[in-house]
Amino acid sequence: MGRGIADITGEAAEGHGANYGRLDQVTHGIHLRQRSRAFIVVDRNSGKRVALVTTDAGSMYASVRQAVVRKLSEHYGTLYNDRNLLLGATHTHATPGGYADYNLYNIVTFGFHQKTFDALVDGIVESIDRAHADLSPGVISLGRGELFNASANRSRGAFEHDPQSDRAPFPNGIDPTTTVLRFDRAGAPVGAIDWFATHGTSLPGENGLISGDNKGYAAYHWEREVAGVDYRRGVPSFVAAFAQTNPGDLSPNLALKPGTGPTDDPFVNTRIIGTRQYEGARAVFDHPSETIGGDIDYRLSYVDMSSLVVKPEFTGDGREHTTCSATLGASFAAGSTEDGPGPEIFKEGVGNNPLIEIVTKARYVASPELRACQAPKDILLDTGALGFTAKILPIQLLRIGQLYIVSLPMEPTVVAGLRLRRRVASRLGVPQKNVIVAGYSNDYAGYLTSPEEYDQQDYEGGHTMYGRWQLPACEQELARIADDLKAGRASEPGPNPPDLSGSRQSYQPGVVMDAPPIGYAYGDVVSPPAERYTRGQQVRVEFAGAHPSNDLHRGGTYIEVQRQDGQSWLSVADDGDWSTKFHWARWGVAASSVVATWDIPDNTAPGTYRIVYRGDAKSLFGSITPIGGASRTFVVAP
Structure with a gap:
């Protein structure tokens, strides 16, 4: 390992x-x-x-x-x-x-x-x-x-x-x-x-x-x-x-x-x-x-979730059904009011968005196939038809000894996860407790609700994109690769997902140039720390800085809290620590304000400290130069 x-x-x-x-x-x-x-x-x-x-x-x-x-x-x-x-x-x-x-x-x-x-x-x-x-x-x-x-x-x-x-x-x-x-x-x-x-x-x-x-x-x-x-x-x-x-x-x-x-x-x-x-x-x-x-083992298949025939043994009503091209419901636009609500003009639930409901009912009359798949969703956006979302998705099963991990690119609800675990455990002949569902894996395709939850059309149902039969479809495909794993045979790989890396578009301009604020040089301290602090207090220092996107400092840091140790300075915390916050803001057009805060932990050793800033400035001609500065020292008292 x-x-x-x-x-x-x-x-x-x-x-x-x-x-x-x-x-x-x-x-x-x-x-x-x-x-x-x-x-x-x-x-x-x-x-x-x-x-x-x-x-x-x-x-x-x-x-x-x-x-x-x-x-x-x-x-x-x-x-x-x-x-x-x-x-x-x-x-x-x-x-x-x-x-x-x-x-x-x-x-x-x-x-x-x-x-x-x-x-x-x-x-x-x-x-x-x-x-x-x-x-x-x-x-x-x-x-x-x-x-x-x-x-x-x-x-x-x-x-x-x-x-x-x-x-x-x-x-x-x-x-x-x-x-x-x-x-x-x-x-x-x-x-x-x-x-x-x-x-x-x-x-x-x-x-x-x-x-x-x-x-x-x-x-x-x-x-x-x-x-x-x-x-x-x-x-x-x-x-x-x-x-x-x-x-x-x-x-x-x-x-x-x-x-x-x-x-x-x-x-x-x-x-x-x-x-x-x-x-x-x-x-x-x-x-x-x-x-x-x-044993260690694994299976993966790519599945076209936009047109999958789901067998009666998985649908729960004894009939065959089909998934369909991805759509988003009006309930999706309403957002989750408990975590992140959307615009107030949209509401969760069936029939709570009357204008969209009128259009959707007309579409269902015109297309019984769409109704069989997506009803009772009030369809806001045909993301699949527009090419806004994927249709070929990975379904994966991993084995680590007696533990089995189901991974799929969706956000399963509690009951959806239960049904997936039950299905896979049954096909493998293993205890249900030995099967884990790992959502948010390998790609992303919205939510995964049970058909009964889908009928409610809360936010999660509105974001279940491939229709009412999406969960039974996932159960079916996982049952298939679970059977393959148990039998020791290879799984059908399925269609290859497209490589769209050549069609990427960016509409946000990058950093044009940096300039220090008037009256300051890069790294100058604009607002210094106090001379003395005790544990539990917050240290705040403002620097004249530059745009952080010039260099993301991956594996490094923009700010660092240091304690004096003789002639050396020891790192105590950086911008990856809970006790610090690194704030950036524009200062006029091209200048930047950088504020570093440090909430002094209760176990901090008494001594002399400082806060250091490291950044990078971009010139008008595109060259990027490291910049930085350090605050005056301050004492953390016992």
């Missing part, structure tokens, strides 16, 4: 977030850097291997997967490929987008952002390279527990449409299961992967600071604050990935309003929900129930 971690942080200034679908969600700094965490597991007998990658990203897209596989092939040939590589996203909503090849996901980002894309791809490959270099014998253990205070069902009405047999395992409307793989080497723990279902929406759409949100904090806390990992130096002693499962209808906002619950401070909530996930995972990690043993 091997572990690796790398920086994938995108554009920290004027990068647009895609997951809330808001034009005004624009990055203006960093709270937590984005990371890619990779684990490779190899069967020493057969040589088969799988690579599990969890990224602090909003979504995973085919564009990224294709680029990663191409780069890996240059390094390793066919050793890591489409079939044995799982690329997952935590679905944090606090990171820049613009790295998809389909227009739907790039509308609010003003097209494709090459620098964010490159940071994501290069960082993922780097994390896999590091995991490969880290390969050595070890022991993997498996454990399970429950966590009840880190999620709430944000679509309870749709959930109540499901049969009692599906609701019975979830009396609180949530999936509380937390599943942990523990990695040990030479008798000591070196890593963990936790799967738990909750959305990455603790930070609301108004936030402009890059962050891995609650799962990013959970990983950061375990690695940095508990295990003492220094991300910028050396091989990490411990890597902790907090992966997604089936949180389609689950929110971390326990008060079911954006940015609220347990408190009214979104940053405090991010830390609380992240800490609860860490504590739930740690309790399982400390007492795993079984050791992983057995």
Whole structure:
């Protein structure tokens, strides 16, 4: 087994977030850097291997997967490929987008952002390279527990449409299961992967600071604050990935309003929900129930989800049905009122958008096939027909000993995840608890609701793009590759997804040039720190800076807190730490203000400190030059 971690942080200034679908969600700094965490597991007998990658990203897209596989092939040939590589996203909503090849996901980002894309791809490959270099014998253990205070069902009405047999395992409307793989080497723990279902929406759409949100904090806390990992130096002693499962209808906002619950401070909530996930995972990690043993194996098929015939054994009504070209409902435009509401003119539910309903009913009369597939959705946009979304999608099944991981590029709800696990476990003849559903993997294609939830047409149903029979279609295809895996035969690869890298368009101009503010030079301190602080106080320093997009400082930092140690300065924190915030703002036309804050932790050693800024300025002729500065010293008192 091997572990690796790398920086994938995108554009920290004027990068647009895609997951809330808001034009005004624009990055203006960093709270937590984005990371890619990779684990490779190899069967020493057969040589088969799988690579599990969890990224602090909003979504995973085919564009990224294709680029990663191409780069890996240059390094390793066919050793890591489409079939044995799982690329997952935590679905944090606090990171820049613009790295998809389909227009739907790039509308609010003003097209494709090459620098964010490159940071994501290069960082993922780097994390896999590091995991490969880290390969050595070890022991993997498996454990399970429950966590009840880190999620709430944000679509309870749709959930109540499901049969009692599906609701019975979830009396609180949530999936509380937390599943942990523990990695040990030479008798000591070196890593963990936790799967738990909750959305990455603790930070609301108004936030402009890059962050891995609650799962990013959970990983950061375990690695940095508990295990003492220094991300910028050396091989990490411990890597902790907090992966997604089936949180389609689950929110971390326990008060079911954006940015609220347990408190009214979104940053405090991010830390609380992240800490609860860490504590739930740690309790399982400390007492795993079984050791992983057995084969490594994998299957993957690409499926045309726009025209899939679904057999009666999967539809539930004894009849054959067909999926259809992707559409988005008016309920999609309404957004999730609990996490990220859309324009007020759109409403969730059937019949609540009368103008769109009138047009949709006329379309259903004209096309019984469309009605059979998409009703009762009020169709707002034909994204499939317009070429705005993918139709060929990956369906994957991985085996690590007795653990089976179902990965698919959708956001399954609690009940959708249950049905997928039941179906795969039944076909494999294994306990249901040994099957995990990993959503947000390998590509992205909206939500996955049960047919009964789909009928409610809440936000999740409106974003279930391929129609009412999408979940049965996924069950059918997963059953097929599960049968293949059990029988030891290859799965049909299916149609190749298109490579759209040659058609990318960007509508946002890049940095034209930088200029220092009038009266200042680059790196000058505009607002100095106080002379003395105590633990718990905040240090604030403003610098005359430059646009961060000139260089993303991947693997580095824009700001650093340093403590004096004789004639040397020791790094205490940087822009990847929870205690710091890096803020950027325009100052006039070409000048930039950079503000660094440091919330002094309670365990900070007394001494003399300073804050350092490192940036890069672009001249009118396009050359980029490193710049920087340091604050005056200040004392942190005992």
